[in-house]
Each structure stands twice: as C-alpha cells, then as structure tokens.
Amino acid sequence: xxxxxxxxxxxxxxxxxxxxxxxxxxxxxxxxxxxxxxxxxxxxxxxxxxxxxxxxxxxxxxxxxxxxxxxxxxxxxxxxxxxxxxxxxxxxxxxxxxxxxxxxxxxxxxxxxxxxxxxxxxxxxxxxxxxxxxxxxxxxxxxxxxxxxxxxxxxxxxxxxxxxxxxxxxxxxxxxxxxxxxxxxxxxxxxxxxxxxxxxxxxxxxxxxxxxxxxxxxxxxxxxxxxxxxxxxxxxxxxxxxxxxxxxxxxxxxxxxxxxxxxxxxxxxxxxxxxxxxxxxxxxxxxxxxxxxxxxxxxxxxxxxxxxxxxxxxxxxxxxxxxxxxxxxxxxxxxxxxxxxxxxxxxxxxxxxxxxxxxxxxxxxxxxxxxxxxxxxxxxxxxxxxxxxxxxxxxxxxxxxxxxxxxxxxxxxxxxxxxxxxxxxxxxxxxxxxxxxxxxxxxxxxxxxxxxxxxxxxxxxxxxxxxxxxxxxxxxxxxxxxxxxxxxxxxxxxxxxxxxxxxxxxxxxxxxxxxxxxxxxxxxxxxxxxxxxxxxxxxxxxxxx
Amino acid sequence: xxxxxxxxxxxxxxxxxxxxxxxxxxxxxxxxxxxxxxxxxxxxxxxxxxxxxxxxxxxxxxxxxxxxxxxxxxxxxxxxxxxxxxxxxxxxxxxxxxxxxxxxxxxxxxxxxxxxxxxxxxxxxxxxxxxxxxxxxxxxxxxxxxxxxxxxxxxxxxxxxxxxxxxxxxxxxxxxxxxxxxxxxxxxxxxxxxxxxxxxxxxxxxxxxxxxxxxxxxxxxxxxxxxxxxxxxxxxxxxxxxxxxxxxxxxxxxxxxxxxxxxxxxxxxxxxxxxxxxxxxxxxxxxxxxxxxxxxxxxxxxxxxxxxxxxxxxxxxxxxxxxxxxxxxxxxxxxxxxxxxxxxxxxxxxxxxxxxxxxxxxx
Numbered sequence: 086x087x088x089x090x091x092x093x094x095x096x097x098x099x100x101x102x103x104x105x106x107x108x109x110x111x112x113x114x115x116x117x118x119x120x121x122x123x124x125x126x127x128x129x130x131x132x133x134x135x136x137x138x139x140x141x142x143x144x145x146x147x148x149x150x151x152x153x154x155x156x157x158x159x160x161x162x163x164x165x166x167x168x169x170x171x172x173x174x175x176x177x178x179x180x181x182x183x184x185x186x187x188x189x190x191x192x193x194x195x196x197x198x199x200x201x202x203x204x205x206x207x208x209x210x211x212x213x214x215x216x217x218x219x220x221x222x223x224x225x226x227x228x229x230x231x232x233x234x235x236x237x238x239x240x241x242x243x244x245x246x247x248x249x250x251x252x253x254x255x256x257x258x259x260x261x262x263x264x265x266x267x268x269x270x271x272x273x274x275x276x277x278x279x280x281x282x283x284x285x286x287x288x289x290x291x292x293x294x295x296x297x298x299x300x301x302x303x304x305x306x307x308x309x310x311x312x313x314x315x316x317x318x319x320x321x322x323x324x325x326x327x328x329x330x331x332x333x334x335x336x337x338x339x340x341x342x343x344x345x346x347x348x349x350x351x352x353x354x355x356x357x358x359x360x361x362x363x364x365x366x367x368x369x370x371x372x373x374x375x376x377x378x379x380x381x382x383x384x385x386x387x388x389x390x391x392x393x394x395x396x397x398x399x400x401x402x403x404x405x406x407x408x409x410x411x412x413x414x415x416x417x418x419x420x421x422x423x424x425x426x427x428x429x430x431x432x433x434x435x436x437x438x439x440x441x442x443x444x445x446x447x448x449x450x451x452x453x454x455x456x457x458x459x460x461x462x463x464x465x466x467x468x469x470x471x472x473x474x475x476x477x478x479x480x481x482x483x484x485x486x487x488x489x490x491x492x493x494x495x496x497x498x499x500x501x502x503x504x505x506x507x508x509x510x511x512x513x514x515x516x517x518x519x520x521x522x523x524x525x526x527x528x529x530x531x532x533x534x535x536x537x538x539x540x541x542x543x544x545x546x547x548x549x550x551x552x553x554x555x556x557x558x559x560x561x562x563x564x565x566x567x568x569x570x571x572x573x574x575x576x577x578x579x580x581x582x583x584x585x586x587x588x589x590x591x592x593x594x595x596x597x598x599x600x601x602x603x604x605x606x607x608x609x610x611x612x613x614x615x616x617x618x619x620x621x622x623x624x625x626x627x628x629x630x
Numbered sequence: 631x632x633x634x635x636x637x638x639x640x641x642x643x644x645x646x647x648x649x650x651x652x653x654x655x656x657x658x659x660x661x662x663x664x665x666x667x668x669x670x671x672x673x674x675x676x677x678x679x680x681x682x683x684x685x686x687x688x689x690x691x692x693x694x695x696x697x698x699x700x701x702x703x704x705x706x707x708x709x710x711x712x713x714x715x716x717x718x719x720x721x722x723x724x725x726x727x728x729x730x731x732x733x734x735x736x737x738x739x740x741x742x743x744x745x746x747x748x749x750x751x752x753x754x755x756x757x758x759x760x761x762x763x764x765x766x767x768x769x770x771x772x773x774x775x776x777x778x779x780x781x782x783x784x785x786x787x788x789x790x791x792x793x794x795x796x797x798x799x800x801x802x803x804x805x806x807x808x809x810x811x812x813x814x815x816x817x818x819x820x821x822x823x824x825x826x827x828x829x830x831x832x833x834x835x836x837x838x839x840x841x842x843x844x845x846x847x848x849x850x851x852x853x854x855x856x857x858x859x860x861x862x863x864x865x866x867x868x869x870x871x872x873x874x875x876x877x878x879x880x881x882x883x884x885x886x887x888x889x890x891x892x893x894x895x896x897x898x899x900x901x902x903x904x905x906x907x908x909x910x911x912x913x914x915x916x917x918x919x920x921x922x923x924x925x926x927x928x929x930x931x932x933x934x935x936x937x938x939x940x941x942x943x944x945x946x947x948x949x950x951x952x953x954x955x956x957x958x959x960x961x962x963x964x965x966x967x968x969x970x971x972x973x974x975x976x977x978x979x980x981x982x983x984x985x986x987x988x989x990x991x992x993x
Contacts, residue, residue: 570699577645
C-alpha cells in the first residue's frame with residue numbers, strides 16, 4: 086500500500102528562514118525597484134549612524150559616498166563618527182536579519198525593527214554577490230576591525246569571509262561599504278532630497294555627501310546642541326496585546342502578579358496594580374509564570390477597565406517650533422512661516438508628539454496642490470504619501486477657512502510647503518519599509534490639531550495680506566481718478582493749468598490721509614539658502630505610488 | 631422754476647465749494663436731499679410731497695472718488711448743454727461719458743443715477759440741466775389748442791388737438807414754454823392707451839366737451855407738468871381714470887397728484903394737486919359687478935406698504951378704507967372690464983354717472 090500523500094508532502098515542508106523569506110519579498114523592506122533600493126540602503130545606513138551617535142551623545146558627522154560602477158551597479162560607502170561596534174557584534178548587526186537592540190525597548194529612535202541595514206547587505210549580496218565591508222573602531226585605545234560579511238540565507242547567520250585589524254584614521258566610528266544594483270535619479274524622491282530633508286529636521290547633524298557625479302555637497306550642522314537624550318520607557322498597560330503580555334509573564338522574574346504589573350509597566354503603582362487585578366478578577370499574589378491564557382485575557386480586560394495615567398512623555402524629543410521654522414526657512418524662500426509643537430498624546434499606550442510647520446507664498450506655485458513633507462522620528466518619509474495618516478489628516482483639515490482653496494477629499498491648492506513631524510517611542514508604520522504612518526484616530530486627531538494651529542496663523546496672515554492688497558489697489562484707484570476730478574473742476578471753473586496741477590497734488594495728499602496705513606507683513610528670510618533649496622530638485626517626475 | 635443762468639451759477643457754486651475745500655486741504659463734500667418716500671411729507675394745503683430735511687452727503691474718499699469724478703464731469707457736461715441751449719438724452723449722456731477714460735460709465739443706470747443726484751443737488755428738473763428722458767410724455771386728444779413755437783423760425787405754432795382724427799398729439803419733453811387755448815369743461819387723464827383709443831374713436835371729448843390724456847402707466851414728469859400747467863392756467867378740473875388695482879391707485883394716481891419720492895426735490899412743479907380719482911374704485915367692482923382677477927402677492931404687499939408707508943395714503947382715510955376693502959375682496963379689475971356690459975358702456979353709462987356723482991370719487 087502506498088504511503089498517504091501527506092507523508093510525501095511532508096518531505097517538502099520545512100521552516101522558512103527569515104532571510105530566505107525576505108530575499109523573495111524584498112519589496113516589503115523597501116527594495117521594490119533599483120531606484121528605491123539604492124535610496125533605502127543609504128537611508129538605513131544613515132538612520133543607524135544617527136541613532137548610534139545620539140545614543141552615545143556624539144554630535145553626528147556622517148559622510149555618504151555613492152559611486153557609479155556602471156551597468157546599474159553602485160558602490161555605497163557610509164561612514165560615521167559614532168561609538169563604534171565591538172568586534173564580536175559586528176557580524177550579527179550587519180549580517181543577520183532581525184537582530185538589534187531597538188526592537189526590545191521603547192524609545193524614540195529612527196530604526197525600530199533591526200532589519201534595515203542587514204536587509205541592505207542581503208540585497209547587495211543578492212544583486213552583485215559581493216560581501217559587505219565593515220570597518221569599526223570603539224576607541225583610540227583599540228584597533229579598528231575590518232570584516233567582510235555575507236548572510237547565510239538559509240540559516241539567517243553571518244558568514245564571515247575575512248576579518249582583520251586595520252589602520253584607520255578615525256578615533257571611533259563605523260564605516261560600511263556595499264555594492265549593489267541600483268539606479269540614481271534626481272527629483273522629489275531622490276537621495277539628494279532625502280539627505281536634504283534629513284538635514285532640515287536634524288540641525289545638529291553634519292552630512293557630507295558625494296553623489297555619483299562626484300560632486301560633494303556638505304550640509305553643515307546648524308546647532309551644536311544635541312536633541313534631548315530620550316529616556317527608554319517600559320510599555321504602558323494600555324498598549325499591550327495578549328500575546329505580548331503572556332510572553333512578558335513567562336519571562337518575568339517577579340514573584341507575584343502585583344509586582345509584575347508594577348515592575349514591567351510604566352505608570353503602574355501598588356494601588357493601580359491592585360485595581361487592575363480586582364477589575365480582572367484575578368488574585369494579585371498569583372505567580373506570573375502560572376498565569377493561564379484565560380487569566381491573561383481577564384487581565385487585558387481588567388487593564389481596559391482601570392484608569393491609568395498616561396505614559397511619561399519625557400521619552401520623546403520633538404524638534405521644536407523654532408528649529409522646525411528655521412529648517413523650513415532654509416529650504417523654502419517664502420513670505421510667511423509658522424510652526425507649532427503639540428503637547429504629548431498617547432495612542433495604544435505609546436506616547437507621541439506631533440509638530441507641524443508651514444511656509445507660505447514666495448516662489449511657490451499657487452495653482453498646484455501644496456507640498457507635503459512628512460517626517461517620523463526625524464526621518465523623511467518620501468514614499469507612499471497617499472497611504473499615510475498625515476496625508477489623511479491634511480486632507481480632512483478645512484483649509485478653506487484658512488484662505489486656501491481645497492476640493493473635497495484632496496490636499497489644498499496653494500503656495501504652501503507643509504511639514505509634519507511625528508515622534509514616538511514606537512511609530513506605527515503601515516509596513517516594514519517605513520514609508521507611511523498607520524491611521525490611528527489619535528494620531529490623525531493630533532495631526533489635525535497641529536495643522537489647524539498652523540492654519541489659523543496662516544489665515545491671519547493671508548487676511549492681512551489681502552487688506553494690504555486692497556489698500557494698494559485703492560491707491561491705484563485714487564491715482565486713476567484724481568485727474569478727472571481736476572479736469573472737471575477746470576471745465577466748470579475755468580481754472581489755470583497750474584491751478585489744476587495744484588488740485589491734483591492736494592487731492593493726492595488729502596486722500597492719502599483717508600487710506601489705511603499699510604502694515605509691513607512680509608517677513609525677510611535671512612535663513613534661505615538658494616543653493617541648499619536647489620538640491621534634489623531635478624526635472625524627474627515624482628514617482629506615483 | 632430756475633432760469634438757465636441760475637442753473638449755471640448754481641453749478642459753478644457747487645464746483646467752487648469743492649475747489650475751496652481742496653485748497654484748504656479738506657475733503658470736499660457734495661450734499662443732496664435724500665430722495666425717498668421716507669423723506670417726504672404730504673400737506674394737502676400744498677398738495678404735493680414736500681422734502682423733509684434728510685440729506686445725503688458724498689464725501690470724497692478713496693472709495694467714492696470715481697463717482698465723485700463722474701458727478702463733476704457730468705456737471706461740466708450739463709453746464710455745456712445749458713450754455714449752448716442744447717440737450718442730451720439720458721442715453722446720449724451715457725455715451726458721451728465713454729470719452730472720460732476710466733471715469734466712464736459702464737452701464738446706463740449708473741449715469742442715470744449720477745444725473746438724478748445732480749438735479750437733486752441743484753433742486754432742478756433734469757430738463758433744466760440739459761438732460762431729457764427717452765420716455766414719451768403722454769398723448770392728447772380733444773378740445774385743446776396747444777401754442778408752441780416753430781423750432782427754426784421761433785414763430786408761434788397753434789396745434790389743434792381736435793384735428794388728429796384717430797391719432798393724438800404727443801406731449802413734448804419740455805412743456806414750460808407752451809400756452810393753451812381751450813373751453814373744455816375738464817381734463818380726463820387715462821391710465822391705458824386702450825381705453826384712451828376707445829374714447830377717441832367714439833369722440834367722447836366732443837360729447838363731454840373735455841380733453842383726453844393718455845398717461846400710459848405712471849405719468850412722466852413732462853405729462854405731470856403739462857397737465858398741471860394746463861389745469862392751472864385754464865382753471866379746469868382734472869379727473870383720473872385708472873385700473874382698479876393698487877398700482878393704479880398708489881403709483882399712477884398718487885404720482886400724478888402728489889409726486890414721487892424720487893422726484894421729491896421738484897414735486898412742487900411736477901404734480902397735479904387738483905386731480906380727483908373717479909375710478910375704478912373697489913366700490914365700482916361691486917356695483918358694476920365687474921369681472922376681476924385675484925390679487926397677486928405683489929399686489930397684497932403693495933397694499934400693505936401703501937397703508938403703512940405712503941404719506942399720501944396715510945393722510946386720506948377714504949383711500950385707506952378703499953385699499954383695505956380691496957385687500958378683503960382679494961380681487962382687482964381693469965378699466966376694460968367695463969366692456970362686459972357692452973363696448974360703449976363706459977361712454978354711455980359709466981363715465982357720465984361717475985362724473986355726476988362726486989361721492990363715488992376718491993380724493
């Protein structure tokens with residue numbers, strides 16, 4: 086008798102390696118096409134560098150070099166002055182997917198999942214077969230380590246091809262060199278644009294960029310003050326899901342449920358812990374390791390029915406209204422700027438802050454939809470604008486009351502650049518490639534409030550400007566008709582030409598007094614840097630998503 | 631009424647005051663009486679709507695400079711017309727303004743309004759400042775000889791209004807120079823051309839020894855002035871015959887007798903205080919069982935407005951009663967409704983009976 090088919094099928098059933106999975110689904114990580122792949126690689130490397138520097142409280146200086154190797158191949162070299170990585174960790178960080186420190190903690194950082202840079206290594210390896218070359222040094226007292234790494238795709242383990250100590254002129258820092266298939270274009274979704282926007286929202290960073298045309302662009306830091314060092318926080322009970330809760334219970338060292346709740350969550354003290362247990366109808370001195378799935382579910386229910394104060398918000402560092410405005414002024418030569426930072430708010434137990442800024446008028450087109458620049462934890466979001474919560478909130482805002490024209494469910498039309506920054510200990514992206522923010526009602530609400538505040542300031546300005554225009558129109562009006570008053574008087578009274586001239590002079594004087602005075606409303610923009618603004622503005626059409 | 635030289639002087643005075651203000655670096659002002667029903671009073675002794683004191687000021691500001699310039703330019707045009715003894719129709723004046731560059735009028739109503747302002751400012755009739763309306767003055771048939779002048783020779787010209795056959799004599803736009811010869815017993819002013827034609831066709835004027843005048847709706851200023859001068863100089867009564875509706879009472883008859891709000895500054899000359907209303911009254915509708923039409927919303931509104939706001943109606947109880955009665959009946963009747971009783975019923979029965987019975991009239 087033949088074996089059941091299932092036995093045969095079973096021979097083909099095996100675990101799918103995470104690296105294997107991502108090698109087939111590279112679009113999930115932002116490697117959909119050659120252009121985006123190059124962009125994503127640089128973005129991941131820069132994000133990592135900046136996170137590392139800030140964590141070590143070092144003023145970041147990052148250099149990026151993109152070299153065109155021909156045949157759609159590029160060599161990317163990203164070098165920072167960060168704290169460096171100890172020798173043992175280098176292979177894991179660069180050549181193992183889902184490895185890192187950031188996933189396990191709740192704090193505002195650019196990277197979240199620990200996928201980014203290793204995915205780039207994987208992509209480079211898949212498209213050119215070449216290993217990643219890493220140099221890192223942690224202190225002048227230690228040597229610099231050089232490694233050539235590949236990823237063992239089946240096992241998601243690093244494959245070390247070469248490892249040695251090298252001479253390096255840097256006291257500390259990390260350098261990564263990758264060779265990958267890509268394509269380089271100008272335009273709104275270009276590397277140039279990404280780096281520029283990064284400079285706008287990270288005024289403490291110096292970026293030295295050498296593009297494939299071998300042109301070097303330097304974005305010098307505008308301030309020596311690092312963003313406030315962010316605190317790592319424990320999760321807030323409101324954000325926890327059942328599976329996570331059960332895992333936490335399993336690995337907790339607490340002896341009782343009561344102390345588990347107190348030590349593993351933020352904003353839970355003895356009284357709150359008791360109240361949660363009471364509302365969940367479970368015993369506070371139950372052993373965490375013995376909590377069943379049913380009890381876990383009760384606990385979730387109990388948390389929902391307990392009033393718990395919002396999570397602490399010192400764990401997030403917004404850019405701040407002043408620096409945001411300054412950044413905008415550098416990028417856009419407009420006539421009016423305004424920005425504001427919302428107070429912290431919470432979604433699913435995660436604190437977040439929304440900031441928004443507007444640059445109005447100047448050389449911006451009045452007939453096109455406004456330009457929307459989105460940022461999450463100081464990282465520019467260049468793709469998937471349509472899918473983003475920020476876009477949704479912008480569309481739902483009633484811009485007409487602030488002097489812009491807007492048709493139903495679309496962005497307003499007007500000479501406006503709008504910047505929205507969301508920072509949080511955990512930014513909810515719609516996918517791993519971190520391009521769009523998920524539509525949480527709390528986030529949309531906060532974005533709208535920030536936009537409304539910007540809108541109110543804008544509306545005041547636009548109205549003022551209209552008054553000024555009206556006054557200047559009136560001036561022209563007066564000048565048009567004065568000669569006819571004097572002419573009629575001459576005809577009626579037969580006055581001399583000189584007297585007629587006199588009437589005109591006097592009338593202009595009399596009427597000038599009756600006009601409102603023109604208030605100087607236009608701001609002078611000393612921050613504007615024309616060369617800076619040009620960066621990344623190619624003729625390349627925006628890619629449609 | 632003001633002589634042409636007075637008109638020119640008064641225009642110069644206004645210009646002079648504007649000029650003086652400017653020299654003193656003050657905002658010049660033009661002042662004119664407010665021409666509206668709420669700025670008139672009715673005194674039966676005077677017999678016309680007299681201006682109350684309300685005035686409209688036009689101060690020269692950035693916002694009013696265009697109208698201000700237009701007003702002065704229009705005055706200059708007017709001065710020119712008066713000095714050269716010429717006239718311009720309202721429409722012509724509008725076209726002349728097309729030479730004024732950006733100060734030109736875009737539509738004729740704008741130039742008409744400025745013209746009205748000037749005549750009010752100077753308290754003259756527009757004909758006196760050289761502007762004439764497009765509208766016809768009214769038509770005359772009957773026992774009247776109008777003494778006019780030949781336009782070229784200036785020789786006296788006698789026009790016999792009995793000799794127009796089935797046609798009629800047209801009242802000219804300016805009637806100030808006309809003289810009259812008549813032995814007619816009364817003047818009958820008629821609202822509609824249709825009724826006028828019927829009476830002319832059957833030589834009613836011969837039978838009744840009267841002068842027939844067709845007003846064709848609300849009487850023009852020339853028509854009012856013509857009837858006034860004729861009635862005054864020959865001391866003959868004036869009877870008015872209109873449709874039995876609020877428009878006939880409140881607009882046609884009232885304007886003929888007491889003047890209008892818009893012409894408040896000159897009503898004194900353009901009204902016929904001796905006019906009497908003989909029909910069609912609401913009472914006639916009942917008595918003669920006339921075919922009627924229901925009152926429209928505008929009619930109801932007009933009745934209410936007349937009772938509440940018209941100084942003339944407010945002065946006469948019988949008019950208020952008549953209007954209230956009509957409002958109750960909710961119907962109106964046209965002059966031609968009399969034809970129900972035969973085409974010549976109006977000649978053989980209605981008019982003789984009405985004229986003989988003063989009690990059936992309205993004041």
